[in-house]
Amino acid sequence: MKVNKSKVINYGRKEYQYILYKKYYKDVFRTVYYIVKDKEIAKDLTHDAFLKAYKNVESLREIENIRAWLCTIASNLSKNYLRRNKKFTMLELHSESHSTDDFVDEYVLDKIERKNTQEKVRNLLNELDPDSKEILSLRYYQELPYSNISEILSLNLGTVKSKISRAKKKIFNMLKEEGEINEKRAKG
Template identity: 25%
Template sequence: MELEHERDIWGDFKKGDWHAYTLLYDTYYKRLNNYGYKFTRDVALIEDAIQDLFVKLWTNRETLGEPSSVKNYLYKALRHALFRKIKTQRKFTLAPTENYDYTFELSWHDHLVVDEDERELQRIIKDVTGKLPARQQEIVYMRFYEGLSYEEIAEIMSININSVYKLWYKTVDNLKDALRHLLCVLLVYCVSRTGTEG
């Protein structure tokens, strides 16, 4: 959940308010960790990047600007920090804007899914999105699971808005056939659920 008064908290943090700083950390740590996990399975690397990010924020707090969205600012900063760390560790051989690992994970429920139809539906969605190139998986995640606008996605991915639109249209084209199949499965699932509940 985003902070209700994030601009005020950001301003207090920039003035050296430790409570505001820890509030930012506590609020965004889990989301940043989840976002980082989309790029690498190296949990220690992700945690290290997040720690470095927050240390750098504290150290440079007086010179930081006023982002329109703290969450987007942190996502973008973490993305760059991870790419730098991965490249430094030589686990990353291509430029971050060209190709990178991005794993699409579904987390529809916090509880264990026990229904076989639901498991099948989740498997299909994961398979469909897992076949997309990494950048397309990332845009699906940001657009649908984070609810970000095209402008916010452009800012986080450090690309212009037209590139986001092109990437989105390519993604939609790649998903069309797979989504038709998914909609059929979803329809069967909904009909079967209605039949068992009524």
């Protein structure tokens, strides 16, 4: 969807904002959620991303890919949020919101559920640095092609591919350390 100033002005600012919000909310929310891994924070940051976009839309001449532009704003806000709140991990946030007994029960249940590799990878994703987490989330959870990721992150296509490759190697090595992948399987 190509957007230009005259469309926003002719259609009406409020109506246009509503259309953008309805059309792209899920994509923007997913981008934020896969970075911060907290539903309430993701909702707040998604809202902030749309507000920032609405505030800046008139300063732009044209936006070739509005979805990519909105997701870029959202991912930048998310990474900034994580940098500012580095001291809190998801485990700390989780344990603060539940009693110790509830936390232990949930931990045991979570261990049982993590039998499949996909769940383990999802958990390991949270241990990655924000940039690696973001690029893998865009590729594998949002299923974006390399070209869109390149556009969203303002990186060369080759850089995107190499960053994805490095992030996948990190996950692979983490799985090896946890014993999920044995040496024979890793080589074969």
